[in-house]
Amino acid sequence: MSYAQRPWKIESREVVRNMLGGGPLVSSIEILDAENRYVARVVTTLFEPLSQTDMANAHLIAAAPDLLAVLEKILPNFAVLRITPGMAGPTLDCLEAEARAAVAKAWGE
Numbered sequence: 001m002s003y004a005q006r007p008w009k010i011e012s013r014e015v016v017r018n019m020l021g022g023g024p025l026v027s028s029i030e031i032l033d034a035e036n037r038y039v040a041r042v043v044t045t046l047f048e049p050l051s052q053t054d055m056a057n058a059h060l061i062a063a064a065p066d067l068l069a070v071l072e073k074i075l076p077n078f079a080v081l082r083i084t085p086g087m088a089g090p091t092l093d094c095l096e097a098e099a100r101a102a103v104a105k106a107w108g109e
Contacts, residue, residue: 004033006065010058011036029058068106071099 011032027050031040042058044050078096081087 003065003068004037004039005035006033006069008033008039008062015070029054030103031062053075064106068103071103073097076107 008031011030026043026045027048028041030038031042031051033039040058040061042050042054043060044054053108074098078092078099081092
């Protein structure tokens with residue numbers, strides 16, 4: 001499995017208007033890949049405006065491939081941290097387990 005080329009970005013907001021002149025039927029925020037292809041869309045419907053939570057979700061989706069890349073770079077360094085005085089322990093074990101679980105989830109495992 002592979003992902004669309006990063007970086008992903010929020011490119012535009014789109015509003016589809018009610019044909020009868022009412023408010024918006026659908027509001028959306030598009031997330032595009034590095035080749036300007038649609039990756040995802042955060043959508044509200046039924047005359048609801050886009051909220052701050054919608055925008056935050058769109059930014060999180062756009063950041064996902066960068067976050068995954070950073071986690072994949074960090075994971076091999078846990079072995080070094082274990083032999084560093086004062087670093088080993090349950091907190092480090094928990095952080096490594098959470099990072100590995102997040103990477104596995106991203107890859108559909």
